[in-house]
Amino acid sequence: IDRLYPGVTPAALKFPNPDKRLAYGTAGFRDAAELLESTLLRMGMLAALRSMKTGMAVGIAVTASHNAAGDNGVKLVDPGGGMLERAWEGAAEELANAPPHRLAFALAEEGVALLGGAARDLGELTTPQLHHCVRMANAERGGGPYWGRAEWRGEGGYFKMVASAFAEVRNAGTDGELNLNCGAEHAQKTQRPPAGFVAGRDNGKRCCSLDGDADRLVYHYFDSSGVWHLLDGDKMAALVATFLQEELAAAGLHHRLSMAVVQTAYANGASTAFLKANGIKVAFAATGVKFLHHEALRYDVGVYFEANGHGTVLFKDSAVSTLLSRQVRAAQQARRRKALAVKRLLHVRQLVNQAVGDAFSDILLAEVILRLRKWGLPEWDAMYADLPSRQVRAATALRTARLNAEAHALDPRGRCFVRPSGTEDAVRVYAEAATQGEADALALAALQVRA
Numbered sequence: 001i002d003r004l005y006p007g008v009t010p011a012a013l014k015f016p017n018p019d020k021r022l023a024y025g026t027a028g029f030r031d032a033a034e035l036l037e038s039t040l041l042r043m044g045m046l047a048a049l050r051s052m053k054t055g056m057a058v059g060i061a062v063t064a065s066h067n068a069a070g071d072n073g074v075k076l077v078d079p080g081g082g083m084l085e086r087a088w089e090g091a092a093e094e095l096a097n098a099p100p101h102r103l104a105f106a107l108a109e110e111g112v113a114l115l116g117g118a119a120r121d122l123g124e125l126t127t128p129q130l131h132h133c134v135r136m137a138n139a140e141r142g143g144g145p146y147w148g149r150a151e152w153r154g155e156g157g158y159f160k161m162v163a164s165a166f167a168e169v170r171n172a173g174t175d176g177e178l179n180l181n182c183g184a185e186h187a188q189k190t191q192r193p194p195a196g197f198v199a200g201r202d203n204g205k206r207c208c209s210l211d212g213d214a215d216r217l218v219y220h221y222f223d224s225s226g227v228w229h230l231l232d233g234d235k236m237a238a239l240v241a242t243f244l245q246e247e248l249a250a251a252g253l254h255h256r257l258s259m260a261v262v263q264t265a266y267a268n269g270a271s272t273a274f275l276k277a278n279g280i281k282v283a284f285a286a287t288g289v290k291f292l293h294h295e296a297l298r299y300d301v302g303v304y305f306e307a308n309g310h311g312t313v314l315f316k317d318s319a320v321s322t323l324l325s326r327q328v329r330a331a332q333q334a335r336r337r338k339a340l341a342v343k344r345l346l347h348v349r350q351l352v353n354q355a356v357g358d359a360f361s362d363i364l365l366a367e368v369i370l371r372l373r374k375w376g377l378p379e380w381d382a383m384y385a386d387l388p389s390r391q392v393r394a395a396t397a398l399r400t401a402r403l404n405a406e407a408h409a410l411d412p413r414g415r416c417f418v419r420p421s422g423t424e425d426a427v428r429v430y431a432e433a434a435t436q437g438e439a440d441a442l443a444l445a446a447l448q449v450r451a
């Protein structure tokens, strides 16, 4: 459009339309002279279109008429010498009120209409998307059997076409089995990067590992010296909860709405200490999404993340109602930071899956918080340092045996527990201590079975 009318946008930007709605009344547009600069420019353009359509001369009257000198008005005179045709008044209004960047479009639309065509406004698109939309709009009449498909029409169709192809290219023909030496479970349990992600070549890259059904998420990266860092569900809870805490405070709702982070015994002790030190309430639940979810529902804003990457943020309906009413009030009072905070909280609620933890929506949430804070993974990782930990699995035979109950006595700062797995025939040991050596020793000691 800008190529058809190259002068329009620069001129429109030089004379932006005023902050009020202009109406084409009985005698055209009337207002204080200084508010009508943009209108004069635009009515010049409309007069040109009207003249092209009719092939005759038209007029533009600029007059204060019977009003004070400071008032002004602009109206068009039709080829017959009378008032502008009624049908064109709407176009005049649309043009007068279009924001500068939409002006070229408004003109092009009028241009199409004056030759009897109908333009469709596709809204904001990238240039290639517009090209795609044109191609797909003509799919039926276009040449060749592979021109396009009905479901690829429009902007939504563009995403459908590209995203489905992307997923197929990625998944098709690559060797390796689902979750094998990769994925959230591998990264978090073995504390090793996924196969194919290597120190040196991949230093500084931001990586997410999900599980096969995409309800677990962990982040990780190699730093500039090739040391691998894992940001597990606990780090996610720290990132998200501090963000929500800030926004609740900015919204003036930190006393009104309760917020808590729900963790399990697998939460790294350093994460729990970090949250508490920042004045964030921490609640505990048994391992398993259903237990955390249930506990999180008790708060207006319930944040839950298992260390293994399952998690989401739940907002009570009553909290949403509070936010919606504050949104109106903050806007009326023109309190910008407050209004922004309320808007962000409402959109976080829309972004983060309210049904269950969702790796893809969690990625978008983490990314948006990182962007707002101008953080990369190193800054996020530095919120606190994980205590070294070790997880080991023991065979079924041990299920009924008594595990070493005194294991924790090895190191007073350590923590260790054993529980039967709910997903496989095994028991799990988790140990945490001040050093990796001590954590390993603690886990091993816990496995010293006593009859």
Ligand code: 16G
Residues within 6 Å of the ligand: 287, 288, 289, 290, 306, 308, 310, 420, 421, 422, 423, 424, 428
């Ligand atoms: C399941 C649970 C997960 C829990 C894990 C513990 C769901 C959807 N998933 O994956 O929350 O952390 O089991 O596994 O509830 P484990 O009992 O084998 O240690």
Ligand code: ZN
Residues within 6 Å of the ligand: 211, 212, 213, 214, 215, 216
């Ligand atoms: Zn899963």
